[in-house]
Amino acid sequence: MLDKSHKNVTCDTCGARRFSLFNNVSEVELNGLDHAKSCSYYKKNQALFVEGSYPRGVFCINQGKIKVFTLGDEGKEQIIHIAKQGEIIGFRSMFSEEPYKVSASTLEESNICFIGRDEFLNMIDTNQTLRNGIIKELSKELGERALFITNMAQKSVRERLAFALLILDEIYGDEQINLTREDLANFVGTATETLIRLLRDFKDEGIIETHTRKVQIINKDKLLILAGKK
């Protein structure tokens, strides 16, 4: 359980910051950032922002995991990305001056700070390092998405699941992967039933273990081969 009275999280001591785009910010700016931000506790499955609305600022994840997704025509979610502590999300639509193309919701209880549009844009304009970091980040993600598209278009569900598990392994680190089957299916891009059947196969093949909803990777090598990475 997270501490819900965390208004006292300061950027200065924020453990997530050292991995984030804000890691090289000067003391003065950090101070400004600290005053500009406001922190909140989010319950599981709470929305940060919703497709179609206009951005009013960016979200900085101090603690927790966030799914970023679009809604298909039938209302099915397609998870594009899962963000973790240290990541800043929601700035793309601010730059493109469009409504959000994606939605974001917490996957677990989270501490998230909010930085208003003007403060953020101002920092970008005045801080070259930060700005370059953002440009680099945008470019990197663009490359990742090209790969994502190719995987979706050309790989079987089985291969995509292997790929997805490897990504999730990175994201969850020491923890076990902890997603509903539906979310996992929506990340892989398949039907929930298909996903469940494949998880069983992986289990039978000794690649993973499942503990209720949690998934633990046993044989990473096999996953790498399956995903076509080896």
Added chain:
Amino acid sequence: MLDKSHKNVTCDTCGARRFSLFNNVSEVELNGLDHAKSCSYYKKNQALFVEGSYPRGVFCINQGKIKVFTLGDEGKEQIIHIAKQGEIIGFRSMFSEEPYKVSASTLEESNICFIGRDEFLNMIDTNQTLRNGIIKELSKELGERALFITNMAQKSVRERLAFALLILDEIYGDEQINLTREDLANFVGTATETLIRLLRDFKDEGIIETHTRKVQIINKDKLLILAGKK
């Protein structure tokens, strides 16, 4: 047939520039740009850059169409984007300081200018308008790719073809869509045979006409409905 002796294309008079990121560049910078660039004629199916190599600059399309694609594990191309005159391509990997994640080749004979890495990065650093244009462009594409991923994951091939034809309609404008069936299939993300069968269906339904390899859209409304845009 394009004029192959086009070394005389100047940024000043470049017809494509007014639609490009360079449309708001000052006279002085334009002059610098003009001296920094070098122009070349490209035959059909010529590579601009290849996945895995390192970028040495960016390409500015004066005339022609370029496919941007990744190679899947089986060597099958997945076309991510088709660029046309006025677009600048190849800058993502420069920013992310990674090797190219995608390849780019001409779909038809083209005139393309090349701008070296240093000149380009220097312009980005000193010209705020240009820089913001780039950031905006990156962000926009990121949003488009989220949609692309969702389409790939959730739509049937039939729906994706409708979607693809609408995009191509924008790109080709007055001209008729002119791609090999294989390229079209690689854009839609399907097998060539499947694509051909669906084209026939669309033809039977009065949605398109085909003239040898060229595709002409007859009933855009139906396409919009099919693609789930209406």
Added chain:
DNA sequence: CGAGCGATTGAAAAGACTCAACCACCGTGG
């Protein structure tokens, strides 16, 4: 303890792919 959501299984149907063969157009060289 019951309600309800998430997880699981089975069976049938649909969509898409593969493979193999054949056709048609186009440029080349004789």
Added chain:
DNA sequence: CCACGGTGGTTGAGTCTTTTCAATCGCTCG
């Protein structure tokens, strides 16, 4: 001018993956 070769386009048949629908199970929270 015509035969030839090659690439790109088309068709058919069979197979396989994946989805859909329906039903059941089981954990968790009031």
